[in-house]
Amino acid sequence: MASAAAPRPLHARSEELLLEVAADVLAARPQASMAEIAAAAGVSRATLYRTFPNREALLERMAVAALAEAGRRLDDSHLDAVPCEEAVARAARALLSVGSRYAVLNGAAGPVDEAAAERIGAPLRRLVQRGQAEGALRADVPAEWLLQMWGGLLRAGLRIAGEGAGVEDAAASVTTLFLEGAGARG
Structure with missing residues (x-):
């Protein structure tokens, strides 16, 4: 037992x-x-x-909790077990769900726990690199650039989700825009 x-x-x-x-x-x-x-x-x-x-201490602790939750949600999404396009969609949903819950932190500057941030960055970086290696994503653009562009779309997705579009619609839009722009050219 x-x-x-x-x-x-x-x-x-x-x-x-x-x-x-x-x-x-x-x-x-x-x-x-x-x-x-x-x-x-x-x-x-x-x-x-x-x-x-104080409020600052609360927000700092919320930022730590948000990064931890985002890491858990990405882990639970099993990004490595599905095709690149599905993994992009799963990652977008996971991150926008967490971002919507912690919307007060969006755009807030403050100390970032690099290890916690890397817990999110590493699986996304692996996903983009895998997508490039498999031919699902453009290889003529550096992986780091694709990640930064995807991050910009995710930030925009958080704004539109907060304006009433909802997480699912925002995630679908982010996924489509990213994959159409970053997708491999035929």
Whole structure:
């Protein structure tokens, strides 16, 4: 009989719950106050401020959570197990879903955890390189350029998803535009 994993400390679970609520509140209303976030979480402002001393600390921790979630979603998308075109679509859906949830962070400048960012960048880079090697993506454009262009489309997709298009439609548009522009020439 396998033993159950050790439970996470209460503080870690509480922080995760506060981050989830904050992400939901700030996705709906980016200018929401810490008091509004605390109320939505069902905790006092003092409790919220003990966990996150200020809004900046909350946003920094949300950025870490967003990168971790994006990495998990890309892992769960099994990009290496499907043809390049399907992998591009899966990656776009995964990233736009996370980006929509953490919309308050879009365009925010701040310290970036390079290791966490690479957890997202590495599978996308491998996907583009695989697509080039298989002839599905243009090989006459450097892989890094394709990644930067795809990133621009994803950022635009986040904006249009936030303006009411929704994640699925935005992801479909990003995927189509990227593959039509980056697709191998016949």
